Amino acid sequence: MRLANRVLFCALAIFVLSVGAMAQTPRGENDPRNLSPSVGTGGPEGGPTGLFTIYDGQTLRRGEYTFSFAFSNFDRDPGNVDITDWPVSFNVGLNDHLELFFKTNAYRGIKVNNPQNLSSFYLPNSQGYFGAGLLGSGPAIILAPSGPNVGTIAGTAVFRPPFCPNCVPTTSIYSVYYNAGQPFVAFPFTGGAGPNFGMGPGVQGGQFGFPGFSATLGPPTAVGNSFGAADRFPGVGSPVGSILPGIVLATTTLPCTALTGNCRPPGSPTTLNPIVVPVTWTTSPSYLPDAPFVNRLYGESSFTNFVAGAKWRITGPRNPLGVAVLPMYRWYADKADGASGFNQLQRGASPGGNIGDFGLTLAVDGRLSRSVNLSANVGYWLNSNPKNGNSTLLDRPDEIIAGVGFDFPINRWFQGIGEFRSTQYVGGHTPNAFPNNPVEFLVGAKIYPARWWGVGAWFRRQLNDQRLKNFNGVDVNTAINQITNVNVVNRGLVVVPGTSVISTSAGVPLGFQPSSDPYGFGAQLWIGHRNKREPAVLPNQPPTASLAASTSTITLPCPPDMHSSGGSCPTSASTSVQLTTTASDPDGDTLLYTYSVTGGRVTGDGANVSWDLSGVGPGTYTASVEVDDGCGCITAATTTVTIAACTDCVPNVVCPSFNISCPTDVVKAGTPATVSLNVSQAGTPAISSYNWTVSAGTITSGQGTSTITVDTTGQAGNNITASVEVVGADPSCNRTASCTFSIAGNPPVSRKFDEYGNIRFNDEKARLDNFAVQLQNEPGATGYIIGYGTCDAEGETRANRAKDYLVNTRGIDASRIVVVNGGCTPELTVQLWIQPQGAAAPSGDAAGASTTCPDCKKKPTTRRRGRRGRGEE
Numbered sequence: 058m059r060l061a062n063r064v065l066f067c068a069l070a071i072f073v074l075s076v077g078a079m080a081q082t083p084r085g086e087n088d089p090r091n092l093s094p095s096v097g098t099g100g101p102e103g104g105p106t107g108l109f110t111i112y113d114g115q116t117l118r119r120g121e122y123t124f125s126f127a128f129s130n131f132d133r134d135p136g137n138v139d140i141t142d143w144p145v146s147f148n149v150g151l152n153d154h155l156e157l158f159f160k161t162n163a164y165r166g167i168k169v170n171n172p173q174n175l176s177s178f179y180l181p182n183s184q185g186y187f188g189a190g191l192l193g194s195g196p197a198i199i200l201a202p203s204g205p206n207v208g209t210i211a212g213t214a215v216f217r218p219p220f221c222p223n224c225v226p227t228t229s230i231y232s233v234y235y236n237a238g239q240p241f242v243a244f245p246f247t248g249g250a251g252p253n254f255g256m257g258p259g260v261q262g263g264q265f266g267f268p269g270f271s272a273t274l275g276p277p278t279a280v281g282n283s284f285g286a287a288d289r290f291p292g293v294g295s296p297v298g299s300i301l302p303g304i305v306l307a308t309t310t311l312p313c314t315a316l317t318g319n320c321r322p323p324g325s326p327t328t329l330n331p332i333v334v335p336v337t338w339t340t341s342p343s344y345l346p347d348a349p350f351v352n353r354l355y356g357e358s359s360f361t362n363f364v365a366g367a368k369w370r371i372t373g374p375r376n377p378l379g380v381a382v383l384p385m386y387r388w389y390a391d392k393a394d395g396a397s398g399f400n401q402l403q404r405g406a407s408p409g410g411n412i413g414d415f416g417l418t419l420a421v422d423g424r425l426s427r428s429v430n431l432s433a434n435v436g437y438w439l440n441s442n443p444k445n446g447n448s449t450l451l452d453r454p455d456e457i458i459a460g461v462g463f464d465f466p467i468n469r470w471f472q473g474i475g476e477f478r479s480t481q482y483v484g485g486h487t488p489n490a491f492p493n494n495p496v497e498f499l500v501g502a503k504i505y506p507a508r509w510w511g512v513g514a515w516f517r518r519q520l521n522d523q524r525l526k527n528f529n530g531v532d533v534n535t536a537i538n539q540i541t542n543v544n545v546v547n548r549g550l551v552v553v554p555g556t557s558v559i560s561t562s563a564g565v566p567l568g569f570q571p572s573s574d575p576y577g578f579g580a581q582l583w584i585g586h587r588n589k590r591e592p593a594v595l596p597n598q599p600p601t602a603s604l605a606a607s608t609s610t611i612t613l614p615c616p617p618d619m620h621s622s623g624g625s626c627p628t629s630a631s632t633s634v635q636l637t638t639t640a641s642d643p644d645g646d647t648l649l650y651t652y653s654v655t656g657g658r659v660t661g662d663g664a665n666v667s668w669d670l671s672g673v674g675p676g677t678y679t680a681s682v683e684v685d686d687g688c689g690c691i692t693a694a695t696t697t698v699t700i701a702a703c704t705d706c707v708p709n710v711v712c713p714s715f716n717i718s719c720p721t722d723v724v725k726a727g728t729p730a731t732v733s734l735n736v737s738q739a740g741t742p743a744i745s746s747y748n749w750t751v752s753a754g755t756i757t758s759g760q761g762t763s764t765i766t767v768d769t770t771g772q773a774g775n776n777i778t779a780s781v782e783v784v785g786a787d788p789s790c791n792r793t794a795s796c797t798f799s800i801a802g803n804p805p806v807s808r809k810f811d812e813y814g815n816i817r818f819n820d821e822k823a824r825l826d827n828f829a830v831q832l833q834n835e836p837g838a839t840g841y842i843i844g845y846g847t848c849d850a851e852g853e854t855r856a857n858r859a860k861d862y863l864v865n866t867r868g869i870d871a872s873r874i875v876v877v878n879g880g881c882t883p884e885l886t887v888q889l890w891i892q893p894q895g896a897a898a899p900s901g902d903a904a905g906a907s908t909t910c911p912d913c914k915k916k917p918t919t920r921r922r923g924r925r926g927r928g929e930e
Contacts, residue, residue: 084118086590090430090466091505092117093513093583094146097160098129099495100480101436101458102364102416104146104158105383108474109499109515109579111462113432114379114422116370117150123585131577134523135343135491137170138351139574140405142361153374160364167348167405168355171570174491175351176301176342177403181242181249181274181293183352193221194239198303198338202251202272202292214296214340216305217252218333234333244399245445246300247275251292279447283412287442287452287487294342299487300450301342301349305335306568309558311537336535336560337567339490346482346489348405349451350393350443356404362389368420375647379422383436388413393443393450402443408453410441418458432462434478454486472503474515491569496520503581510584517577525571530564599690600648602640604682606696611670615706618741626703632657632670634698638682640664646686654680668698675702712790713740719779719796726773726800729757733764734781734794745785752778754800774802805893807841809902815885822866825859828889829867841875841890843901845882848913853878855887879903881910 092115097103101110103125106117117123125146132139142165148158172178173195178185184192196219201210220238225231233255242249251272274292277300281288287299294300311332345351366385372378391401392409402409418436425431438456442449460478467473476499482492501515521527534557560567611634615626636659640648650666652659656678657670668680677699684692715736724730734747749756749765754777759765767777780795810831811824832840842859844852856876863869879888879901890899 084588084590086592088590089428089469090424090464091469091472091503091508091511092121092123092587093503093505093511093581094123094125094148094158096125096127096129096144096513096579096581098127098142098144098579099131099133099140099497099517099577100456100478101418101434101460102160102366102385102387103127103144104148104160104364104366105368105420106148106156107420108432108462108464108476109501109513109581110478111432111434111460111476112368112381112383112418112420113430113462113464114370114372114381114420116154116156116368116381117148118374118588119150119152121585121587122147122149123583125581125583127579127581129577129579131497131517131579132519132522132572132574133345133347133495134174134493134572135489136172136175136345136351137523137570137572137574138345138348138405139168139170140347141166154370156368156370158364158366158368162361163359165358165361165406166355167351167353167357169351169353169405170574171572172352172354173304173306173568174343174570176295176304176344176490177350177352179302179304180300180350180352181239181246181251182244183403184241187219187221187224191221191224193219193224193235194241195219196238196305196308196335198295198305198335198340200289200291200294200296202274203276214303215254216335216338217302218255220252230331231333234331242274244396245275246290246293247277249274277448280449281444281447282449282452283441283444284439285442285449285452286485287450288448290448295340295487297341297488299342299452301344301487303339303341303490304343305338306566307335307337307560308333309336311556334537336558337569341488341490343490344451344487346408346454346456348402349408349453350399350402351405352403353405356406358391358401358404358406360390361406362387366416375645377424377647379420381420383416383418383420385416385418386413387416387438393445399445408440408451409443410453411444412441414438414440416458428466430464430466432464433460435459452485452487454482454489455484457481457483469508470505472505474502474513475500491523493521493523495522497575497577501579508590509587511582513581513583515579517579519575519577522575523572524575525563525565528565528571530561532559532561532564534558535560597646597686597688597690598643600640600642600646600684600686600692602638602682602684602692602694604680604694604696605637605639606668606680606698607635607637608698610699610701613675613700613702615703619706619708621703621705622707623705625705632673632700634668634670634680636666636668636680636682636696638664638684638694640684640692642686644686644688646688649685649687651683651685652680653683654678670698670700673700675700708741710787710789711738711741713744713783713786713792714738715783715794717779717781717794717796719798721798723799723801724769726802727770730754730767730769730777730798731764732767732779732781732796732798734783736763736783740786740790742785742787744783746783748782748784750780752776752797769800772800775800805896807890807892807896807899809888809899810840810891811889813887821859821887822862824889825862826867829863829869831891832863832869832873835891835893837894839873839875839892839894839898840869841877841888841892841899843877843879843888843890843899843903845879845884845886845888845901845903845906846910846913847881847883847885849881849910850878851885851910851913852880852882852887855885859887859889877901880906880908882906 092106095103095107096109105112106115107113127144130141143163145163146160150156179195179197185195187193197217199217201213201215218237221235224235237255239252251274277290278288290300295303364387368381368383370381372380389407391398391406393399416438420434422432436458440453462476465473479496481494497519499515499517503513505511537556613630656673660667679697681695717734719732720730746761753772755768757766757768776797776799778797783792786792842856844856846852860874860876864871882903
């Protein structure tokens with residue numbers, strides 16, 4: 058009844074949405090690609106349009122619908138399980154963007170090839186073959202039974218021996234071992250008889266701490282998480298939680314010793330009291346996420362799950378890139394709420410999530426060419442847990458579904474398909490001892506005799522199944538520790554000796570059965586309705602288009618060495634122009650845009666692009682667009698942008714740098730002198746000319762240039778200053794420079810100041826007074842007195858008398874007076890000479906002078922007369 062109500066609700070929702078949908082866009086007749094439902098299975102659910110297990114980004118149009126029936130076979134691990142599903146689906150399009158779908162699994166057949174690898178075959182209501190016609194419960198690792206007087210093993214992991222009373226005779230030494238396990242108990246197991254671990258009636262504190270009675274199963278905890286950890290099932294489930302136990306793949310019997318039991322004679326050294334221990338086991342359960350409770354070697358079920366959902370296409374119907382989201386809800390008809398429901402789960406019908414599962418998938422597809430289409434999916438399923446009353450039987454993992462697919466619509470009748478996909482089990486969940494996240498590929502084809510019906514077939518192969526070659530084999534041993542004071546029934550306290558046994562074979566755990574069949578296959582039939590497509594040839598109309606630029610003029614800033622005199626120039630220019638094409642097509646065709654420019658470059662695509670004009674000089678540039686409707690009609694449009702230099706730019710002021718150089722040595726009068734202006738920086742504005750002036754002399758050449766030549770004739774002893782003004786430099790800058798150089802005078806010459814003969818002394822003193830005055834007027838000059846006598850030493854004596862007068866009477870420094878004996882002349886002569894500083898010493902110029910002089914005659918001695926008269930002095 059609940060199933061019927063849900064189906065009715067989904068049908069009503071589809072009807073309401075179908076009435077409300079209005080818009081649709083027909084597909085072109087020349088498009089070879091057809092749409093059909095996906096099949097799903099092995100992870101993804103079928104129903105939406107797509108390939109086989111991959112959804113594409115397309116949706117059915119309003120009024121289009123499809124019924125699909127498929128057969129799908131695939132393999133899963135652990136357990137080397139062969140699953141056959143018959144999915145049935147229906148999908149309907151509401152408009153260009155929305156498609157609804159419903160899917161159910163009408164039939165499931167599940168075959169378990171390696172049951173010993175699955176914990177579900179070790180439940181209390183499950184039996185396995187120990188031999189031909191020998192059924193029993195296999196050994197397992199369970200959470201110790203709970204309840205009063207359990208003893209020290211409560212809450213721990215214990216080894217549950219097998220239960221197969223008919224496997225050995227009652228007289229066998231293994232009889233107790235094969236009767237110590239779990240007898241058959243119907244679901245939900247609580248209160249049923251549990252294993253007795255080989256004990257008979259006894260007292261509390263007996264073997265394993267038990268009082269000596271059969272354990273009772275349960276009761277389980279009752280946390281009841283729908284999306285959280287599983288409850289604990291004492292005596293039944295694994296120590297890590299859940300109703301599924303850990304499994305024991307292989308056991309060994311400890312060697313016979315005096316401590317482990319009495320030994321028979323050497324001819325038959327078999328222990329009388331065997332101790333059997335597990336060597337390959339799991340404390341976590343091993344389960345198949347699709348059917349975690351399956352315990353039939355072959356189980357059949359029908360209408361195992363139901364899925365309802367929608368596909369919403371985000372992009373437009375004519376967009377070559379299809380993007381869609383697919384919300385889904387999955388629920389199950391069979392649950393663990395009773396023995397009949399759990400019986401269906403043990404037939405492998407489903408995982409039995411109590412409130413159903415919630416999925417969301419993103420699908421993207423793109424037409425790579427007319428005959429190649431690529432689709433990609435990524436989705437997440439939030440899975441609820443199976444529950445019995447308030448107890449959670451298992452914490453199911455969530456799923457990430459991902460895959461890519463290629464389809465090749467060679468023509469309207471044939472479509473080749475290749476897929477690669479995976480299912481990853483994620484999130485918090487009950488640990489799986491042998492986890493497997495299937496990765497597989499599918500290849501196949503769909504054939505469309507008409508666009509509204511067709512058939513498909515595929516082959517699939519799992520790449521990472523639990524085959525022997527997929528194991529990274531490592532050989533290991535299992536250590537069995539020595540245990541003392543073990544209370545063995547009828548034997549008292551014994552010591553279990555430590556040992557080590559091999560637990561692998563060729564790197565694979567003992568007892569583990571590798572998978573052998575990773576292959577699958579399937580087929581599909583669909584039938585429905587498709588709207589009439591647009592004719593392949595239409596009276597197509599060209600699109601209309603106009604092109605506009607975000608600006609028509611770009612003014613460039615001044616160059617780096619210039620500035621705006623009035624401040625009207627921009628400091629920087631944006632050279633990125635947005636181009637917008639406004640286009641429409643009367644036929645509603647998808648438009649393609651192609652741009653070209655006479656300068657710069659275009660980035661982007663579609664109706665809005667960017668035109669980069671960086672690095673382009675002044676001028677007018679044209680951008681053009683061609684709008685193509687894909688049906689042979691192209692419309693062009695253009696626009697221009699002018700790049701202009703700013704007219705207000707003036708050079709930046711840079712003052713010139715220069716220095717002037719004059720001759721550093723004294724220039725000889727009459728020799729040309731060169732004066733230069735050395736310019737290290739011409740400046741901005743640059744120097745255009747040079748205006749020279751000189752304080753003396755004449756510029757003979759170079760006026761207007763940086764170097765001139767000055768004529769120094771007649772400038773002996775003078776200093777000449779040369780000045781220059783640079784022409785063209787900004788008035789705010791220093792524009793003048795000057796320097797001075799010296800002109801050497803004529804060399805000084807000694808000159809004769811006076812000359813007199815043998816005159817009276819008073820007259821001579823007058824002459825000497827004038828000489829003294831001249832020497833005082835020329836402080837740097839030297840006076841020479843050259844005496845010429847008529848005999849030897851006469852002239853020199855007369856010259857010394859004159860010097861004595863000048864020094865002692867007129868105060869002339871004696872070092873400034875030089876007396877020279879000029880030689881002999883016919884008459885006594887005294888010459889007074891002035892030697893300017895730097896001039897050559899005078900040598901006299903008396904005519905007829907001779908260096909050979911006669912001796913002077915001695916004057917006769919006379920008496921002194923009385924006072925002489927005035928005139929005798």
